[in-house]
Amino acid sequence: xxxxxxxxxxxxxxxNEVAQASTTKITGxxxxxxxxxxxxxxxxxDEAYKSLAASIKGGKKIDRSSANAISNGIRAWAESxxxxxxxxxxxxxxxxxAEKHDSFFTLKSDGTAIEEFDxxxxxxxxxxxxxxxxxxxxxxxxxxxxxxxxxxSPAFIMEIGQGKTLCIPTIFISYTGESLDYKAPxxxxxxxxxxxxxxxxxxxxxxxxxxxxTLGWEQEYFVIDEALANARxxxxxxxxxxxxxxxxxxxxxxxxYFGSIPERTYAFMRDFETECYKLGIPLRTRHxxxxxxQFECAPIFEEVSVAVDHNSLLMDIMDRVARRHxxxxxxxxxxFAGINGNGKHNNxxxxxxxxxxxxxxxxxxxxxxxxLTFFVNTIKAVHDYADLLRxxxxxxxxxxxxxxxxxxxxxxxxxxxxxxAKVLDEIETRVGGKFDEQDEAILKLDIxxxxxxxxxxxxxxxxTSPFAFTGNKFEFRAVGSxxxxxxxxxxxxxxxxxxxxxxxxxxxxxxxxxxxxxxxIMHTLQKYIVESKKxxxxxxxxxxxxxxxxxxxxxxxxxxxxxxxxxMVTDKSKALYxxxxxxxxxxxxxxxxxxxxxxxKKVQIxxxxxGDLALNHIIxxxxxxxxxxxxxxxxxxAAGLPESAYASQLAIxxxxxxxxxxxxxxxxxMVEERKQVNNLSDTREKAIAYCSRIKETFFDExxxxxxxxxxxxxxxxxxxPKYREMLFLR
Numbered sequence: 001x002x003x004x005x006x007x008x009x010x011x012x013x014x015x016n017e018v019a020q021a022s023t024t025k026i027t028g029x030x031x032x033x034x035x036x037x038x039x040x041x042x043x044x045x046d047e048a049y050k051s052l053a054a055s056i057k058g059g060k061k062i063d064r065s066s067a068n069a070i071s072n073g074i075r076a077w078a079e080s081x082x083x084x085x086x087x088x089x090x091x092x093x094x095x096x097x098a099e100k101h102d103s104f105f106t107l108k109s110d111g112t113a114i115e116e117f118d119x120x121x122x123x124x125x126x127x128x129x130x131x132x133x134x135x136x137x138x139x140x141x142x143x144x145x146x147x148x149x150x151x152x153s154p155a156f157i158m159e160i161g162q163g164k165t166l167c168i169p170t171i172f173i174s175y176t177g178e179s180l181d182y183k184a185p186x187x188x189x190x191x192x193x194x195x196x197x198x199x200x201x202x203x204x205x206x207x208x209x210x211x212x213x214t215l216g217w218e219q220e221y222f223v224i225d226e227a228l229a230n231a232r233x234x235x236x237x238x239x240x241x242x243x244x245x246x247x248x249x250x251x252x253x254x255x256x257y258f259g260s261i262p263e264r265t266y267a268f269m270r271d272f273e274t275e276c277y278k279l280g281i282p283l284r285t286r287h288x289x290x291x292x293x294q295f296e297c298a299p300i301f302e303e304v305s306v307a308v309d310h311n312s313l314l315m316d317i318m319d320r321v322a323r324r325h326x327x328x329x330x331x332x333x334x335x336f337a338g339i340n341g342n343g344k345h346n347n348x349x350x351x352x353x354x355x356x357x358x359x360x361x362x363x364x365x366x367x368x369x370x371x372l373t374f375f376v377n378t379i380k381a382v383h384d385y386a387d388l389l390r391x392x393x394x395x396x397x398x399x400x401x402x403x404x405x406x407x408x409x410x411x412x413x414x415x416x417x418x419x420x421a422k423v424l425d426e427i428e429t430r431v432g433g434k435f436d437e438q439d440e441a442i443l444k445l446d447i448x449x450x451x452x453x454x455x456x457x458x459x460x461x462x463x464t465s466p467f468a469f470t471g472n473k474f475e476f477r478a479v480g481s482x483x484x485x486x487x488x489x490x491x492x493x494x495x496x497x498x499x500x501x502x503x504x505x506x507x508x509x510x511x512x513x514x515x516x517x518x519x520x521i522m523h524t525l526q527k528y529i530v531e532s533k534k535x536x537x538x539x540x541x542x543x544x545x546x547x548x549x550x551x552x553x554x555x556x557x558x559x560x561x562x563x564x565x566x567x568m569v570t571d572k573s574k575a576l577y578x579x580x581x582x583x584x585x586x587x588x589x590x591x592x593x594x595x596x597x598x599x600x601k602k603v604q605i606x607x608x609x610x611g612d613l614a615l616n617h618i619i620x621x622x623x624x625x626x627x628x629x630x631x632x633x634x635x636x637x638a639a640g641l642p643e644s645a646y647a648s649q650l651a652i653x654x655x656x657x658x659x660x661x662x663x664x665x666x667x668x669x670m671v672e673e674r675k676q677v678n679n680l681s682d683t684r685e686k687a688i689a690y691c692s693r694i695k696e697t698f699f700d701e702x703x704x705x706x707x708x709x710x711x712x713x714x715x716x717x718x719x720x721p722k723y724r725e726m727l728f729l730r
Contacts, residue, residue: 007227067119135590334400342481383532415465464541
């Protein structure tokens with residue numbers, strides 16, 4: 001019996017016994033495995049506590065003496081919970097998290113065994129950097145790299161089975177100081193944004209001393225049976241099905257959306273949510289998504305750096321907990337053809353330390369002008385750096401999703417909703433382009449009269465827009481589900497920082513020329529609206545008309561990753577990142593190289609999987625069915641029956657033979673073409689070749705013929721679980 005049928009039989013015959021999720025109130029377990037400031041208050045001296053709090057809230061550096069006291073307190077807390085090991089937890093450019101465990105146990109010079117965790121171990125460690133992606137920054141034999149403690153993200157205890165490990169969130173840099181992870185550039189971008197936003201906020205409120213970027217991600221994912229997944233080598237190795245015929249019922253009825261959550265999946269959800277709550281991940285929402293077997297979860301908004309850590313943790317926890325339930329979680333952007341893929345919508349906003357959401361209209365002319373300032377500057381940033389935003393979400397897996405019927409196109413545009421679009425139109429078309437001190441547009445800029453108070457509902461959700469305003473935040477919808485949020489968040493925060501810096505210079509210049517502050521702000525906003533209006537689009541981003549209109553407007557449409565990544569290393573990009581101290585030129589070049597290599601390897605893996613499945617699963621099964629048909633035809637001939645008696649079998653045999661021939665021929669041609677492409681020395685040229693000469697030339701054609709065989713070959717012979725089974729069998 002094939003793995004496929006074993007898996008199907010086990011679904012109905014084996015009870016699913018798993019540990020039940022906690023029934024305790026969420027508030028009773030929330031953050032219990034996190035070293036919060038409240039916990040620190042119990043385990044640290046006053047001096048150590050103040051040092052840690054100042055670092056978290058104000059970004060102040062922790063000195064070595066305080067680090068020793070903090071590390072002792074953290075160890076005491078961790079040991080009280082049964083922890084024996086610790087690790088520096090970081091996010092290298094592999095796309096996953098990384099950790100190297102060390103025990104508190106050590107031996108003193110006289111042989112005495114003790115538990116110890118000193119300040120130096122807390123602040124810095126030295127993992128081997130040679131095997132992590134570095135884009136040529138380091139030679140293979142130059143292995144040294146450093147992880148450095150990031151106090152802005154709290155330490156936590158990871159429970160895996162019976163083991164518990166203290167995890168210290170860190171950044172990861174090379175021996176020569178270049179960043180080798182997602183986190184370090186993000187922290188630099190957030191600092192740049194804070195500085196620029198505070199300067200602009202002072203036009204309206206001198207009490208603002210800090211502006212924080214916030215993030216609320218929405219994580220989409222599929223859940224399928226573990227045994228069915230294991231019987232699909234393509235899912236195991238690439239995270240998506242490279243072959244698979246569409247089932248009779250897919251998502252056309254859309255009856256899965258917001259439907260009753262299947263019991264087995266519900267148990268898994270409750271279990272992984274409990275794990276998340278213990279780690280302080282504030283999950284709030286869960287529901288069925290549109291595609292069958294697809295689901296979504298979302299947390300309460302947090303500061304961007306913490307939210308990024310929590311999303312990376314979530315993906316790890318979901319995978320691990322799913323295995324306890326004999327399930328598999330798929331976060332690939334397009335695991336199944338013909339139905340919706342997975343996104344990770346990044347909802348982004350700005351908040352001041354005085355309690356103001358800068359992207360929410362206020363109730364006074366002053367607060368409304370402040371809202372307009374940050375609102376328009378964000379639009380201007382997206383307009384000016386659309387290519388970088390596109391590059392930030394580029395990947396081999398997201399290429400399968402962008403532009404499909406559930407995802408935004410590769411054209412970056414901004415959706416505002418009718419009310420705010422009207423407000424910007426009124427400012428742009430101001431008669432004569434002038435404002436003066438007597439102008440009611442300034443003195444009574446009452447946006448709340450133009451926009452009803454239920455602003456969250458008045459900005460209709462545009463699922464086709466990659467960057468939409470949704471009430472008091474912007475939603476970057478084009479981010480892929482498997483991506484690290486840090487990549488798009490680094491870009492978004494740094495481009496807004498740069499735009500705000502330019503805005504401050506432009507306004508100050510007008511003030512110095514004699515204009516009143518409010519008038520100078522309005523004139524600058526008017527200028528920015530005019531300059532960036534072509535990126536605004538309120539219609540259907542899926543339509544062909546929009547593609548044509550976007551081309552007329554001069555907006556870029558770069559559908560493939562190798563070309564989209566070019567934006568990373570333009571002179572404009574290098575100047576932006578250098579001016580905001582986020583990336584050096586060499587770091588940018590290295591990351592460009594890393595992303596290209598990642599693309600090449602993923603497409604290469606998929607090509608090899610297609611060859612393996614075609615030659616070892618598809619063709620042998622099709623040939624066996626071919627022989628069965630032939631035996632049947634020959635038997636009918638031998639019985640003296642006329643040709644009409646086996647005409648149907650002969651027609652099927654002809655079709656099967658034709659598809660087998662094409663599959664074999666194209667697989668062989670693809671292998672030979674890969675050999676040629678692999679000889680290319682330039683990484684960009686090779687990535688483009690893998691896209692055009694391998695993926696675009698062979699993938700769809702080979703899949704077409706394999707999927708046709710799936711519809712022809714005897715179901716009893718077909719070894720790979722089918723879509724109807726993976727998506728609908730629980």
